[in-house]
Amino acid sequence: MSLSDTYQRILTDPTPADLWQLQGDLLVIGTEAARQARQVTCDFCGYLRDLASKVSSRRHSRLGAILATASVTSVSLQELVDSQAALLERLLATGGTALLEIGSAYEHLQAWERETELVHCDVAWALYGELWDISMTMLPDLPADTRRAHLDGLLGPVVAPDTPTGVKVVLLIKLFQVVLAVRLAPVLAGES
Secondary structure: OOHHHHHHHHHHOOOHHHHHHHHHHHHHHOOHHHHHHHHHHHHHHHHHHHHHHHHHHHHHHHHHHHHHHHHHHOOOHHHHHHOHHHHHHHHHHHHHHHHHHHHHHHHHHHHHHHHHHHHHHHHHHHHHHHHHHHHHHHOOOOOHHHHHHHHHHHHHHHHOOOOOHHHHHHHHHHHHHHHHHHHHHHHHHHHO
8 A cells, every 4th residue: 555545545534543554654765845744644543533533532422421311200111000190299399300301411512612612613723723834835925914814714623612513523634634735745755
C-alpha cells in the first residue's frame, strides 16, 4: 500500500487506522515536510479518536438515562392486574424520582456537549496555527490583520457556541483534509 493510496482514503473517508498508517510512512520518509505532515496527521487522528470517544460516551449516557428512567417508572404486569388504585398511587410516588432521573440524564448530555466543545476548540487552535503558517508561506505579502480576519472568519463557526455540533465536525474534518493536502504536497512530489 502506497502513501498516495492511504492519502486518497483519508481524503474520502478518514479513519484513525489510515492516519496511523500515514504516520508510519511519514516517519520512514523523515524529511522536514514529512515531519510537518506527520504533526497534522497526529492532530487529525487525535481529533477523530476524541470524537469517536465522545459519541460513544453520549450514546451510553443516553441509554443509561433511558434505562434508569424506565426502571424508576416501571410497573410489573402483576401490579397492573392487582389494583389500579395502588398502581396510580405508586406512579404518583415514583413520579418525582422519575423527574429527577430525567433531569440527571439531561445534565449528563449537557456535560457531553461541553466536553465536545472543548475538543473542537482545541482542534481549532491547532488548525489556526497550521493555516497561519501555510498562509505565511503561500501568501507572504498578505497583511497580518487580513490574514487574521480570514482565519477568524474560517474558524469562527467552530468556536461559536450556537453552531451545531455536526457542522463543527464537518468543518474541522474538511479543514484537516485541506491542511494535510498542503503539508503532504511536497512529500508526495518527492515520492514519485
